[in-house]
Amino acid sequence: VLNNLNxxxxxxxxxxxxxxxxxxxxxxxxxxxxVLRLVPRPRSVELAVxxxxxxxxxxxxxxxxYERAGAHVTSFELMTRMNVELALRYIEGTRDPxxxxxxxxxxxxxSSQAESGLRDLIETIFEAGVERGLIADxxxxxxxxxAKAMWRIREEAGEVQKREGGSIKHDVSVxxxxxxxxxxxxxxxxxxxxxxxxxxxxxxxxxxxxxxxVSQPPGMDxxxxxxxxxxxxxAVFDVVAKCGGSISAEHGIGIAKREWxxxxxxxxxxxxxxxxxxxxxxxxxxxxxxxx
Amino acid sequence: VLNNLNxxxxxxxxxxxxxxxxxxxxxxxxxxxxVLRLVPRPRSVELAVxxxxxxxxxxxxxxxxYERAGAHVTSFELMTRMNVELALRYIEGTRDPxxxxxxxxxxxxxSSQAESGLRDLIETIFEAGVERGLIADxxxxxxxxxAKAMWRIREEAGEVQKREGGSIKHDVSVxxxxxxxxxxxxxxxxxxxxxxxxxxxxxxxxxxxxxxxVSQPPGMDxxxxxxxxxxxxxAVFDVVAKCGGSISAEHGIGIAKREWxxxxxxxxxxxxxxxxxxxxxxxxxxxxxxxx
Numbered sequence: 001v002l003n004n005l006n007x008x009x010x011x012x013x014x015x016x017x018x019x020x021x022x023x024x025x026x027x028x029x030x031x032x033x034x035v036l037r038l039v040p041r042p043r044s045v046e047l048a049v050x051x052x053x054x055x056x057x058x059x060x061x062x063x064x065x066y067e068r069a070g071a072h073v074t075s076f077e078l079m080t081r082m083n084v085e086l087a088l089r090y091i092e093g094t095r096d097p098x099x100x101x102x103x104x105x106x107x108x109x110x111s112s113q114a115e116s117g118l119r120d121l122i123e124t125i126f127e128a129g130v131e132r133g134l135i136a137d138x139x140x141x142x143x144x145x146x147a148k149a150m151w152r153i154r155e156e157a158g159e160v161q162k163r164e165g166g167s168i169k170h171d172v173s174v175x176x177x178x179x180x181x182x183x184x185x186x187x188x189x190x191x192x193x194x195x196x197x198x199x200x201x202x203x204x205x206x207x208x209x210x211x212x213x214v215s216q217p218p219g220m221d222x223x224x225x226x227x228x229x230x231x232x233x234x235a236v237f238d239v240v241a242k243c244g245g246s247i248s249a250e251h252g253i254g255i256a257k258r259e260w261x262x263x264x265x266x267x268x269x270x271x272x273x274x275x276x277x278x279x280x281x282x283x284x285x286x287x288x289x290x291x292x
Numbered sequence: 293v294l295n296n297l298n299x300x301x302x303x304x305x306x307x308x309x310x311x312x313x314x315x316x317x318x319x320x321x322x323x324x325x326x327v328l329r330l331v332p333r334p335r336s337v338e339l340a341v342x343x344x345x346x347x348x349x350x351x352x353x354x355x356x357x358y359e360r361a362g363a364h365v366t367s368f369e370l371m372t373r374m375n376v377e378l379a380l381r382y383i384e385g386t387r388d389p390x391x392x393x394x395x396x397x398x399x400x401x402x403s404s405q406a407e408s409g410l411r412d413l414i415e416t417i418f419e420a421g422v423e424r425g426l427i428a429d430x431x432x433x434x435x436x437x438x439a440k441a442m443w444r445i446r447e448e449a450g451e452v453q454k455r456e457g458g459s460i461k462h463d464v465s466v467x468x469x470x471x472x473x474x475x476x477x478x479x480x481x482x483x484x485x486x487x488x489x490x491x492x493x494x495x496x497x498x499x500x501x502x503x504x505x506v507s508q509p510p511g512m513d514x515x516x517x518x519x520x521x522x523x524x525x526x527a528v529f530d531v532v533a534k535c536g537g538s539i540s541a542e543h544g545i546g547i548a549k550r551e552w553x554x555x556x557x558x559x560x561x562x563x564x565x566x567x568x569x570x571x572x573x574x575x576x577x578x579x580x581x582x583x584x
Contacts, residue, residue: 001560002558002560002561002564003558003560003561004558004561006467006536006537006538007467007468007500007536008465008466008467008500008536008537008538008541009465009468009498009499009500009501010465010499010500010501010538010541010542011465011538011540011541012315012538012540012541012542012543012544012545013538013539013540013545013549013553013556013557014315014316014545014553014557014561014562014565014583014584015312015315015316015320015564015565015568016311016312016314016315016316017561017564017565019308019311019312020307020308020311020312022308023304023306023307023308024306024307024308028307039358039362040358040359040362042362066331066332066405067332067405068405068406069405069406070331070332070334070363070404070405071362071363071364072363072405112362113358113359113360113361113362113364114360114361114409114413117406117409121406173300173301173302173303174300175298175299175300176299176301206301207301207302208299208300208301208302209301209302244298244299244300245298245300246298246300246302246303246304246305247305248303248304248305249300249302249303249304250302250304251304252304253304253305253306257305261305261306264305265305265306266294266295266296268293268294268295269294269295269296269306269309270306272294272307272309272572273306273307273309275571275572276307276568276571278571279567279568279570279571280564280567291306292306
């Protein structure tokens with residue numbers, strides 16, 4: 001039993017054992033307790049939906065938001081028009097957030113400990129974004145209800161895709177600057193494999209973390225579409241590799257991606273992981289069959 | 293050669309190899325390249341010196357600052373009156389930052405990407421701190437010159453102690469809430485070993501990281517004082533252990549603290565560190581004689 005339970009922000013007495021166990025999916029040990037740091041609840045929050053002309057515009061808008069608002073930028077989510085349309089179709093009470101349709105949308109949230117000043121800040125970013133051609137249209141939530149309605153479109157992305165039939169999913173990350181190229185190339189590759197397939201990427205631009213999900217063509221047999229899953233995944237993961245990305249940004253490896261790992265991971269990293277596994281779990285009893 | 297050079301914020305494809313090498317002081321491998329993230333330079337910075345009645349008041353003031361200013365709090369440094377007095381004595385051009393002397397001082401810096409609003413924020417914290425009895429007096433820098441002069445007192449802390457004779461140093465961290473008890477108990481312990489010794493702790497309150505340095509009594513032979521170094525360190529490290537702290541917050545173990553490590557580190561953590569060392573460096577050729 002390793003007792004690593006402390007409340008320290010800085011500790012340089014040897015190797016960083018904590019981070020070795022985080023993300024190891026129980027294959028190096030079982031975490032039985034954790035120390036969590038609490039932060040004060042924000043005093044003010046502002047939320048906006050922006051219609052943007054391209055993924056590049058969304059990435060540039062994130063740069064603008066960081067430049068003006070720094071750590072106040074607490075969410076920056078990318079969505080497609082398809083995401084909005086499916087929400088309008090399947091989720092009761094959904095409204096189109098802007099008057100006209102846009103190919104891409106950004107959901108941006110700012111938070112602050114200060115009671116005032118945040119509304120001015122989000123308006124400044126909105127204006128500068130329009131001036132630079134990064135925002136075609138937008139709206140700032142005036143009430144908590146409006147904010148919840150905006151979030152709902154994003155949060156139901158997985159649900160609406162399920163209602164639309166088969167979906168081939170990827171939880172990937174790439175360098176933030178590579179997001180536009182990644183989405184363009186992955187979409188071209190997916191559609192080349194299944195003509196009519198409908199990419200519906202969404203996710204966390206600031207983390208470079210895109211849930212690159214592809215819906216089946218309308219009317220296609222779901223099983224026939226899902227039979228192409230491995231081909232589509234291989235093509236998407238090839239683009240991820242080309243961009244210097246990761247095939248698992250936040251979901252982990254588990255069983256589902258275990259076979260993929262040796263195909264995408266640096267062989268030296270993989271052999272080091274195996275050596276660590278053998279050192280900490282010589283009898284192979286910790287979550288066997290997962291990750292490695 | 294492990295190529296772990298990527299630009300990803302999120303990557304959950306296996307074990308966190310990066311953090312294993314950071315802080316290992318070259319005993320597990322040699323880092324030859326790193327990816328650094330750049331952040332925009334702040335558009336506005338405000339700096340204040342507060343005279344505070346106690347270490348507890350400084351810790352409570354940090355809580356107040358986080359509550360009001362969140363991530364804008366970019367520095368929060370604790371200093372003693374002795375630190376100010378030695379700076380006045382040894383560093384040319386130093387001025388007493390406040391009209392009357394105070395037992396403790398806090399140097400607080402706020403930074404923001406916004407062009408305006410920060411002055412109001414620091415004044416709000418100042419006012420609230422005075423109302424709650426956490427601040428006895430204070431001043432906000434009006435010019436860059438004033439800010440530099442305030443920083444200089446803090447930054448010359450090591451230098452002025454050197455001029456004052458022998459100094460027994462500790463780079464420790466404790467939970468932030470335990471800082472007041474740590475400083476009180478460590479000081480009592482140090483003075484019990486060397487009557488007349490003068491503790492001059494300073495450092496980074498938000499990190500719980502105190503440079504707990506003890507100056508020799510005036511007029512005592514320097515060598516006689518330094519001969520008590522191990523006794524004083526043992527007493528201080530005992531208080532650190534009691535507070536759930538670390539004997540090396542940021543300086544590392546190297547050679548200087550290598551003998552201390554087995555006395556303060558959890559034996560399971562230490563044996564795990566040795567197992568990792570044996571796995572990655574079976575021939576013991578990587579920075580031998582350091583850390584372990």
